[in-house]
Amino acid sequence: MRLQHVSIPIPSGGEAAARSFYGELLGLQERGIPPHLAPDRFIWYRAGGSDLELHLFIGSEPPEDARHLCFELPGLEELRARLGAAGFETREPTPIVGRPRFFCRDPFGNLIEFARIDDPSS
Numbered sequence: 342m343r344l345q346h347v348s349i350p351i352p353s354g355g356e357a358a359a360r361s362f363y364g365e366l367l368g369l370q371e372r373g374i375p376p377h378l379a380p381d382r383f384i385w386y387r388a389g390g391s392d393l394e395l396h397l398f399i400g401s402e403p404p405e406d407a408r409h410l411c412f413e414l415p416g417l418e419e420l421r422a423r424l425g426a427a428g429f430e431t432r433e434p435t436p437i438v439g440r441p442r443f444f445c446r447d448p449f450g451n452l453i454e455f456a457r458i459d460d461p462s463s
Contacts, residue, residue, distance in 0.1 A: 346394035347410040351384075351449045353400040358448040359384055366427055367412075367420075369395065388412065409444070409452035417441055417457045 439460025
């Protein structure tokens with residue numbers, strides 16, 4: 342089993358901030374919404390491949406603290422520096438051996454974990 346997508350809420354009117362954060366700052370590629378879904382209710386991104394996706398659904402309740410997604414990437418500290426320069430606060434979680442990581446909240450309060458997998462067995 343593998344992660345296919347993660348769906349998280351953003352408030353109505355947050356579309357530009359979402360595209361700025363996920364598309365421009367993080368560099369995810371926006372993809373089309375399937376025809377049977379209302380395009381004004383979703384923003385979808387490719388994340389880590391052609392079939393791994395992030396789905397933002399517009400107009401829902403604020404996120405809960407436990408909800409988060411995790412992106413794995415090799416340039417962990419470079420991204421952390423970019424996020425800090427853009428005004429986003431990052432924080433250290435409980436360490437996991439072989440998996441350096443940090444947390445950040447997007448413009449809507451959604452919690453995101455960024456990690457590098459140095460030891461796949463961990």
